[in-house]
Amino acid sequence: MPGPVRPYLTHWIGLALALLFVSMLSCTKRKNEVVVYTSVDQVFSEPVFRAFEREAGIEVRAVFDTEETKSTGVLNRLIAESDHPQADVFWSGDPVRPFLLIKRGLVEPYLSPAVSGLPAGMRAADGTWTGFAARARVLLVNRGKVPSGETPRSIRDLADPRWRGQTSIANPLFGTTTMHVAALFAAWGEERARAFMNDIKANDVRVASSNGEVKRLVAAGEVAFGLTDTDDAHEALGEGAPVEVIYPDQDGMGALVMPTTAVLLRRGPHGEAGKKLVDYLVGPEAERMMAESAAHMPLRAGVPTPANVRSVSDIRTMEVDYARVASEMERIQPWLRQWSGL
């Protein structure tokens, strides 16, 4: 290094770092943007955001959930940030998490003009949440591990001693499994639901880190069958895994159906852009994209249902009051943590 240059080196480095820091501060704050937190899988939600960016000319800045804390990681961040909200929109992977925000007064009611065609039962009359593109809870069965005559038909089969150590569910503290367990508590009552959960635990159910992990375990034949979501099941079929999808309890209480939901957040920094994003999400184009890429069940009649997935109108669905399921979900958490050992 030539002598005269070295004394100025620290100045150049300092200047470069100052520019770097300023560019960091400036490059992420823009006016024409919207901030969305979502628990919908990044691989599916991000293309929807990009399509919205192209159509509306508004940049989407997103925070995605991790698979392990699916549906609750970003929700808790929304709660933690509630004094100074950062997000404009919450796109939830299920219809019950928004109630935790509604309860805390973090939601801005918004009746989107784009809801036409969506069933009335899948959205709130006051506009606090709007459901679209649904999933169902299904049993994913490994055909190589389960003889054809013994295919499980009910979620109660998870507790059947015949399948001891051969079944799997995702950790009920997270994701759609929490909602499913809460729905069972709401439908069956405390005693029966607890007994069922204890029975499946006694039956050595394998508690996976996520529904995707349940899919992997079933597809790989590590367990005979597991409880997961239709999008994960569809993925297993797409990968050519030797699996069969069973919509459970079709002769009983029915399968649990969970629309994804769009929620406009109160005091979001970009309210108008937030409304535009909600309009786009609950509109037919986003529902079509979610059906095609993520095998979600469209709730509009005009959007085609993907192959390997049944239409909501074709299956018996569990009758649920999402608001009640949300309150049950909160109430049973201490017990669920005990059950999970965490």
Place this chain on the structure above:
Amino acid sequence: MAQAVERTLNQRLHRHEQTLFLAGAAAILVLFSIAPWLQPLGEIAAARENSLALLASSRVWMLLLRSLLLSSAVTALALLIGLPLGVLFGRMDVPLRRALWVAHAFPMFLPPFLLALGWFHLLGRQGLLGGESTAALLFSEVGLVFVLGVTLAPIVTSLVAVGVMGVDASLEEAARLVARPWRVATHILLPAASPAIALAAIVVFALALSELGVPMFLRVDVFPAAVFARLGGVDYAPGEAFALALPLVPVAACLLILERRFVGRHSYAVLGLRSGARAPLPLRRLRAPLTAAATIASIVSVAPIAALAIRASRGSGGVATILDWSRRAPLNGVLAAAAAASGISAIGLIVGHAAARRERGASVLDALSVLAFVTPASVLGVGLIAVWNRAATQMIYGTLAILVVGYMARYVAVGVRVVASSVSQSPVHLEEAAAAHGAHFARRLFRIVLPLHARGVMFAWLLAAVFCMRDLETAVLFYPPGGEPLTVRIFTLEANGPESVVAGLALLQVGMTLAVLGLGAFAFLWRRAP
């Protein structure tokens, strides 16, 4: 009159300059690393009953014990691999030992969960070398110890290698007159490098204990996952999460005491400062088998990266698809890591220098930085939201700057310890002589300490940058919308994203790390040039 007052003020300012510098560093340290813990204390008080019930649960303590045992096993495996390799790479006549060392050491600069992903593509049920039994082993405690042990072993190898390279040549030469090379290595070199070994063991243990990504990926229950569950569950319970993190404070304190006892002020060579050009010790008959063993160890280290490359190459879409999926994440990570590393090096220079010179208060700051390093990142994350998500600090919280704050909060110890080790190896006489000639503290710091220890400070910057770039646990809880670093993007895509894309993004992380390390190596060589 005014000039006299100004002169007096200047004199007083200069007299207290070091105290002011140290106070400034302390203020940043407290704001970044300590303040996030004050909010949690309030949360614990609010959730007192639940927190007490939680801490009274035997399950919590059993889980902590389990994590401590697993971390001990990881440390033991890392030492088992790293000690002999460190001696081989540092002082023995193994052919191509520098190249083998680089290959073996590189994975330690990568996020451990990426390597776990690589091992999955290798040993998973449908992996390149996988089957039923390898998959069962990988997704178990054995797999966790193996993956983390192999991933962290290069820390031991590298510190031991540098340690044995710095052992006083006269000791080694005297021993060689009466003993065989291997005996010299085991009876002279390793004992002399014991502070480096102790430091390596402490660092590996701390990293293994705080690791979250790998245990979650391999479905092994560990204590940090329990803390994370309190923050990720439906009944958001930060108070309970913080209460749950409290048992880790005495563990961190124990690590700190051990570090002070066995490493602390021992003067041992780091960064090759005292490594002269000495001929390596001849292995003679053992040369071939030990070279083979070292080669195998290096291959094992890079095997998961190779598996990721193979998986990525089997996807459709090629490089364009991977770059498309990466969006701004690589830039976010590099910018934030570079800025944080600069801050860490600056604080490291001030606090590390003060710690090495045993200035008042420096040891407390040093200890606080180490505590911040070993405490659970998830707790730090929630504390940072509480401290920084305010109307007045949106320029920080809503931008990449919050990542810089988080990285600095977590990894400032890296800068402090590296600079302290470097400074402690040089005599204080030069600084004393400059002070005697009227040079005030800032002048001594920038004109004597910084040039003398430029390589140490550069190494601190490089190490801090790499630590920030490999970070996942700290950033995942509070990254700004659209500002996620690549590690977080890989983690959020990992479960459902196309495997080839995830593998390709992991390779991109590998490439970025290689580039940063390459620049660092270039800077070292450039500094060394006359």
